[in-house]
Amino acid sequence: MLTKVEDGRPELRSAPASACTTKSESGAAEPLRTHDHDAFYHNLDRHLHYLLARTTAGVSPAACANAYFDWAIHLATSPGRQLELFGEAVHQWTRLADFAKAAALAGADATPCILPRLNDKRFRSERWKEFPFNVYGQSFLLWEEWWHSAVTGVRGVEKQNAERLDFMMRQVLDVYAPTNFLLTNPDVLLRTQAEAGFNLVRGLWNFLEDLKRLRDREGPDGSENYRVGETVAVTPGKVIFRNHLIELIQYTPATPEVHPEPILIIPAWIMKFYILDLRPENSLVKYLTDQGFTVFMVSWRNPGQEDRDTSFEDYRRLGVMAAIDAVSKVVGGQKIHAAGYCLGGTLLATAAAAMALDNDDRLKTVTFLAAQADFREAGELTLFIDESQISFLEDMMQEQGFLDSTQMAGAFQLLRSNDLIWSHVINRYLLGERKPAFDLLAWNADATRMPYRMHSDYLRSLFLNNDLAEGRYTVDGRAIALTDLHMPIFALGTETDHVAPWRSVYKFNILSDTDVTFVLASGGHNAGVVSPPGSPGRSYRMATKFEDDSFESPDEWHANAPKFEGSWWPAWTDWLGERSSKKSAPPLMGASRDGLEPLENAPGTYVYQR
Incomplete structure (x- = not known):
């Protein structure tokens, strides 16, 4: 506590015992438990983080901000890289202008200046080759390419931060893809003209129905046809x-x-x-x-x-x-x-x-x-996954006691947002189509929690x-x-697995000292495993590395x-x-x-x- 001394300056003195003690039920003085205060502050932080996590789908804002500022600071102190990016932007605009001129004259016969990534299915329709839609598609792909170069090519940025920012920018750019809008998607425009807009009416009803199912925590439309113990999980x-x-x-x-x-x-x-x-x-x-x-x-x-x-x-x-x-x-x-x-x-x-x-x-x-x-x-x-993200998830789970299935599903959908989010938006809400759920989709909606x-x-x-x-x-x-x-190991990876990439699964060849038979199957994390004989288009590669064999890299093995x-x-x-x-x-x-x-x-x- 502060008191006055003769020269008028305050002096810090110890508080009287009564100020630092509490009375027990017997009347005896007990010291204040400072850990109770610490627990209060700690729990306050956890609760605030929990409330924040409910609005961010469990993604840590601090981790995202850290990635952005790491990139922004390094870019701000790299004038050479800034000039290089400016030159790349001018080059991209020049390429787009040349293509637009050629497309206006040649239409669908114009040679594209950039091709989509192999796993990007958004522009595969033949109508995307027609003018002006081919210009819309090419401008988006060039824009996407420039941003990838901008966020991944700055010297000094942590690798994980650069990759995280690249991922974040892809999510933002995907929102504005021309495929997602009525006036810039030729397939949607053609359907709307042919049906006098009734596809949009069906799309609205699909949207309202999906909102209701989300509110009631129900599975996708048609999942009720796959009942556990009756139509699925029926092996005696x-x-x-x-x-x-x-x-x-x-x-x-x-x-x-x-x-x-x-x-x-x-x-x-x-x-x-x-x-x-x-x-x-x-x-x-x-x-x-x-x-x-x-x-x-x-x-x-x-x-x-x-x-x-x-x-x-x-x-x-x-x-x-x-x-x-x-x-x-x-x-x-x-x-x-x-x-x-x-x-x-x-x-x-x-x-x-x-x-x-x-x-x-x-x-x-x-x-x-x-x-x-x-x-x-x-x-x-x-x-x-880093310290910031895990701490954020822990605060959310501490409040709930578990990680909910819907919170996990959001992260997995972002990994393949074009296939799992935006393609559904286009098909359900713009084209007005609703494909009935199949068994694997119904199972996917029947998720569990994690303690x-x-x-x-x-x-x-x-x-x-x-x-x-x-x-x-x-x-x-x-x-x-x-x-x-030392027992034989059989390890299966799948070609398009975004949860357990096959090169990561392949590491059982390094981690163990035994015979390892590795198989690389076509398909993804679920469909590549559920691959019964007779499924069309299925294939696999298979080879065994015996205990005394030399190691092959994943690419050599492939x-x-x-x-x-x-x-x-x-x-x-x-x-x-x-x-x-x-x-x-x-x-x-x-x-x-x-x-x-x-x-x-x-x-x-x-x-x-x-």
Whole structure:
């Protein structure tokens, strides 16, 4: 407290004891608990960040601002680069002017001055070659090219900041693409003229219906035709084990004899398991049972706020290890073919490495389907992962107790905004078309939540710090390493995967000291995995790197690996069959002697949780 001294200057003196104490119920003086004040301020920040996150779809404004200012400061101090960009802009305008002149004279025969990226489908219609629409399209592509050069070519900018800003600018530019507007999209104009504008009326009704479905948290139109247990997830089986995190499904054998070694599938907890058991025509589970395998599937519980403190280690222990223990009891100690899909593969990798450390040899082979263990090159998802972004997500999840499925879906849609956002805007609201939902789309809308602590563990330890790949991840206080895996590995990547890029999946060739069969299938993260025999246009490359072989880079492997037409499913079952014993009578459902009585019919109860 401040008091006056003789010269009039204030003096700082200690406050009396009564000012720094509180009275307890007994009347005794107690010191103020300063940590209560700290907790108040900390919780205030968290709550404000949570409210902000609800308006930004979970994207950290600080991370975005940091990327922008890093670029802007370096560009402001680089006059040479500024002059270079000015020259590029003049050159772009000159190219566009020359093209516009040629297009006005030659129309659709004018040679374009720039071509869209290979995965950009917006300008593929023949009408985009007609004047003046070809000029609209060329001006947009030149504008897009200039901005890419501007944000990625400034010396001194952090690589992640440059890539993040490039991503942000693409999202902004995509909003103003000429394909998104009535007067600049020739296909929409032609449809509007032909239907006297009724396509726009239908588009308005589609928009209002989508708003209602979003408000009511309903799936896309037509998804009600795909009902779990009735039209999808119908492969017969029994739930033979249940704990707080999982139900374990054992599927009914489809052949008189089966391989003694069963297949245990660990799907990602971010999704419902039945992506691998859709309709009978495209069910991987049914295909495996038809090939003479005993199949087990983990069905994850959909966590709520009460599960906020469930950790990544809980998922390993109560998920993978509990399932392995149960399967071992059913099959009488036979070794297991374990397969993990997406995040389920990452979790399986940690479990398998921990088992190796304990000399637990119950796994016969390990299969990773579109799964990663090294996250240094995890594609555009890494743009969302840094300290600022993770802290922001943690504040949001701390308030909720989990990361909601809609919050995750927004980030994934931004990664492919042209295909997943703007193409729907054009088709539904401008052309007035509404394609009925198919099984994979209906499944995609049936997402799950992720507990706060588990997702924080995953983002920090695995994604941000890359602890598993670099030997720092610990289980029960001991560091684990994938180099301890000595069973054969089958790793699948898909060509257009934006969640687990195939070059990242390919790193299992570096991370393990064993035989690795790598397959690169056509398609994306979901459709490339759900690829039954008979699907049109499917193909894959496949080659095995044996333990003593020299390493090939991903591009060398791609150039050398033979290409096969059709689905990769038969190749996988052949690979599993070669590493399995002679077929014999199938095991009983469950293991009554060990307390694993069948509880109910597949698909169980956890899959219905919302």
